[in-house]
Amino acid sequence: MxxxxxxxxxxxxxxxxYIQTQQPTRENVLEFLGTWSDPGDxxxxxxxxxxxxxxxxxxxxxxxxxxSASMITKLVTDWAGPLGRIVSLDISFxxxxxxxxxxxxxxxxxxxxxxxxxAGGPALVGLDVSFxxxxxEKPVQGTATVELPRHDATD
Amino acid sequence: xxxxxxxxxxIGHVLVYGAxxxxxxxFDLSDISLPYEQxxxxxxxxxxxxxxxxxxRPRIGALEHVDERDxxxxxxxxxxxxxxxxxxxxxxRAHELxxxxxxxxxxxxDSHFVSTLGACMTRFNKQIKxxxxxxxxxxDSNSEFTPLKLEETLPGANIPDSRPTSQELVPHTSGQGxxxxxxxxxxxxxxxxxxxxxxxxxxxxxxxxxxxAIEETxxxxxxxxxxETGPYGGIVAPPGIxxxxxxxxxxxxxxxxxxxxxxxxxxxxxxxPIRPGDVLDAYVQVKEVYEKTGRSGRMVFIVRETRWANQxxxxxxxxxxxMVIRQIQQ
Numbered sequence: 001m002x003x004x005x006x007x008x009x010x011x012x013x014x015x016x017x018y019i020q021t022q023q024p025t026r027e028n029v030l031e032f033l034g035t036w037s038d039p040g041d042x043x044x045x046x047x048x049x050x051x052x053x054x055x056x057x058x059x060x061x062x063x064x065x066x067x068s069a070s071m072i073t074k075l076v077t078d079w080a081g082p083l084g085r086i087v088s089l090d091i092s093f094x095x096x097x098x099x100x101x102x103x104x105x106x107x108x109x110x111x112x113x114x115x116x117x118x119a120g121g122p123a124l125v126g127l128d129v130s131f132x133x134x135x136x137e138k139p140v141q142g143t144a145t146v147e148l149p150r151h152d153a154t155d
Numbered sequence: 156x157x158x159x160x161x162x163x164x165x166i167g168h169v170l171v172y173g174a175x176x177x178x179x180x181x182f183d184l185s186d187i188s189l190p191y192e193q194x195x196x197x198x199x200x201x202x203x204x205x206x207x208x209x210x211x212r213p214r215i216g217a218l219e220h221v222d223e224r225d226x227x228x229x230x231x232x233x234x235x236x237x238x239x240x241x242x243x244x245x246x247x248r249a250h251e252l253x254x255x256x257x258x259x260x261x262x263x264x265d266s267h268f269v270s271t272l273g274a275c276m277t278r279f280n281k282q283i284k285x286x287x288x289x290x291x292x293x294x295d296s297n298s299e300f301t302p303l304k305l306e307e308t309l310p311g312a313n314i315p316d317s318r319p320t321s322q323e324l325v326p327h328t329s330g331q332g333x334x335x336x337x338x339x340x341x342x343x344x345x346x347x348x349x350x351x352x353x354x355x356x357x358x359x360x361x362x363x364x365x366x367x368a369i370e371e372t373x374x375x376x377x378x379x380x381x382x383e384t385g386p387y388g389g390i391v392a393p394p395g396i397x398x399x400x401x402x403x404x405x406x407x408x409x410x411x412x413x414x415x416x417x418x419x420x421x422x423x424x425x426x427x428p429i430r431p432g433d434v435l436d437a438y439v440q441v442k443e444v445y446e447k448t449g450r451s452g453r454m455v456f457i458v459r460e461t462r463w464a465n466q467x468x469x470x471x472x473x474x475x476x477x478m479v480i481r482q483i484q485q
Contacts, residue, residue: 003372004381022370031368035361035399056415065418066476067369070395074369074424077393078233081156082385085425092267092420092477110269130426141268142420 091142
């Protein structure tokens with residue numbers, strides 16, 4: 001199943017929220033680490049192995065930071081739709097994301113750059129993005145800038 | 156918007172408003188352990204005001220330094236005791252400290268994101284429109300101001316006479332880390348030296364594997380038929396795929412600190428689409444090494460950057476990863 005819903009700049013309102021749920025599993029993590037090749041045990045470490053996680057003071061294996069970054073990227077590209085484009089993403093990791101965490105993933109519109117559009121520039125929208133786990137903690141938070149298509153530019 | 160700065164002192168973080176040039180000439184603001192007494196004094200003497208930030212937070216707030224080293228808080232006229240980034244227990248302890256020392260209190264959201272602005276704030280008894288007015292009010296021992304939470308500003312809501320005490324709240328401390336005092340040792344020569352970090356051949360197979368791992372459904376990444384009619388004339392890779400690439404590390408700055416490291420942040424800039432068949436070259440460097448103090452004590456950050464260029468020499472993306480090194484107590 002694909003999601004081809006498209007958002008346009010003119011329809012964006014500051015304050016609107018887009019929410020989805022993601023639950024990274026151990027299988028997802030191993031697939032992620034193996035995108036290009038088998039990463040080997042050294043890389044998998046605390047991302048798949050209980051003992052290795054415990055050595056780092058973790059309760060259980062965690063989702064790699066770059067996978068959390070990828071999941072945030074997905075949140076943003078899902079929000080933007082197929083014709084949208086991420087310009088930049090800036091995120092910080094406040095605490096670990098653990099395997100099987102049920103994450104409420106939120107993208108909140110904070111800025112719509114009408115001045116830039118009027119000046120002939122790209123149609124940019126600013127978002128706050130975050131994950132919230134079942135304990136109400138926000139392990140990952142950040143901001144994104146996205147370029148969206150415009151109705152008047154595509155008609 | 157009223158501007159101020161946050162500096163790091165030997166009793167934690169301190170907010171400074173309206174300080175004159177004398178302040179900036181006196182202190183090296185990259186120092187993470189400025190002498191607090193002098194910071195408060197010079198801020199005052201130069202016409203400004205210093206405020207102890209998130210006073211109840213471990214290490215980076217004043218409270219723990221008072222508890223552990225009996226710091227007298229000389230010259231501290233205002234503490235932030237209601238902070239949007241602190242939990243209720245930390246805020247309660249900060250309030251109790253201020254009350255016991257007869258120090259006046261403010262609130263602040265400590266917001267790093269637009270959506271959390273105003274979580275905690277300060278109500279003044281008169282309008283504040285400029286930094287000068289803010290400073291004047293905070294310096295005046297007869298002025299009135301009160302910390303409050305966003306929900307307490309709603310119509311009909313009251314600011315409670317008293318909030319729950321620290322005894323009534325669940326304690327929260329990290330208990331990890333230590334605040335080292337020595338100058339950070341690392342190889343400064345490697346910072347900013349970009350080297351070739353490896354080559355990535357983008358394949359349909361890798362894109363499909365990545366999409367499966369993060370359960371991608373955007374048709375521009377997973378549906379060839381759809382993508383052929385799209386702006387790129389075919390499937391492109393989700394931008395996050397570059398997160399998975401294994402590249403050589405840039406020259407090691409050999410930071411002499413810490414027992415473990417974690418990813419602290421990521422900054423990504425995307426310039427061009429990544430297509431199957433693209434051959435991407437990675438150029439890596441250490442951008443910056445710096446230190447800060449946090450809940451867990453001293454932390455050292457190493458920021459590494461990977462610049463990706465395609466087979467036409469065009470910059471496709473730039474990814475910065477910030478790793479934090481900490482000292483875990485065994």
